Amino acid sequence: xxxxxxxxxxxxxxxxxxxxxxxxxxxxxxxxxxxxxxxxxxxxxxxxxxxxxxxxxxxxxxxxxxxxxxxxxxxxxxxxxxxxxxxxxxxxxxxxxxxxxxxxxxxxxxxxxxxxxxxxxxxxxxxxxxxxxxxxxxxxxxxxxxxxxxxxxxxxxxxxxxxxxxxxxxxxxxxxxxxxxxxxxxxxxxxxxxxxxxxxxxxxxxxxxxxxxxxxxxxxxxxxxxxxxxxxxxxxxxxxxxxxxxxxxxxxxxxxxxxxxx
Numbered sequence: 110x111x112x113x114x115x116x117x118x119x120x121x122x123x124x125x126x127x128x129x130x131x132x133x134x135x136x137x138x139x140x141x142x143x144x145x146x147x148x149x150x151x152x153x154x155x156x157x158x159x160x161x162x163x164x165x166x167x168x169x170x171x172x173x174x175x176x177x178x179x180x181x182x183x184x185x186x187x188x189x190x191x192x193x194x195x196x197x198x199x200x201x202x203x204x205x206x207x208x209x210x211x212x213x214x215x216x217x218x219x220x221x222x223x224x225x226x227x228x229x230x231x232x233x234x235x236x237x238x239x240x241x242x243x244x245x246x247x248x249x250x251x252x253x254x255x256x257x258x259x260x261x262x263x264x265x266x267x268x269x270x271x272x273x274x275x276x277x278x279x280x281x282x283x284x285x286x287x288x289x290x291x292x293x294x295x296x297x298x299x300x301x302x303x304x305x306x307x308x309x310x311x312x313x314x315x316x317x318x319x320x321x322x323x324x325x326x327x328x329x330x331x332x333x334x335x336x337x338x339x340x341x342x343x344x345x346x347x348x349x350x351x352x353x354x355x356x357x358x359x360x361x362x363x364x365x366x367x368x369x370x371x
Contacts, residue, residue, distance in 0.1 A: 245264075332344070
């Protein structure tokens with residue numbers, strides 16, 4: 110088990126500025142030790158439900174509730190499951206109200222003294238998709254001026270943006286574009302179904318996470334990862350949001366453009 114240690118000290122930055130120190134990337138099985146002298150750590154959890162950006166004119170806020178509370182200034186986070194986690198260092202145990210409504214992730218607001226901890230299953234396409242577990246369903250995710258795209262920031266995703274996020278994390282230059290826009294980067298699957306292939310229902314996109322039933326076929330025992338309803342999750346195919354509807358199987362095209370290295 111790898112343990113990462115960091116002294117979490119805040120400098121003077123403008124609110125909304127994304128700082129590398131505020132986001133920690135781990136793999137499942139890692140641990141992270143954070144120390145903020147004189148403060149008390151509290152967990153922040155997004156309300157897992159649908160957030161409609163279109164109805165809100167692109168200004169929908171995400172609701173975060175306070176969860177588990179540490180008793181001291183030391184936070185030892187053990188990455189037992191994949192997903193995105195938030196913790197905030199508070200001056201007192203009752204410093205904040207029960208919830209916060211934010212248009213940007215907590216860790217991008219300096220005076221909140223918050224961190225984002227991102228845990229993935231593995232260093233591949235499916236592993237990167239698991240970073241979005243524990244994030245809500247946003248339709249559609251949008252770019253926040255001066256901060257970034259809501260899915261890149263792991264605030265949440267819709268169905269297609271979840272699938273695209275994994276490729277972007279692998280280093281590919283694929284724009285977010287919804288269930289229709291993703292198609293230009295896909296080819297019809299010619300062979301048997303395998304983990305990582307795309308199930309396209311027209312208005313919904315899911316990704317085959319694990320082929321658990323008949324090898325090479327999509328059946329009820331297979332696992333898919335998708336973002337719909339309450340958010341990103343891994344479910345048996347029989348519990349897929351669009352189960353029972355017609356779908357097509359795709360795979361990612363070869364030779365996709367890669368992001369330029371900075």
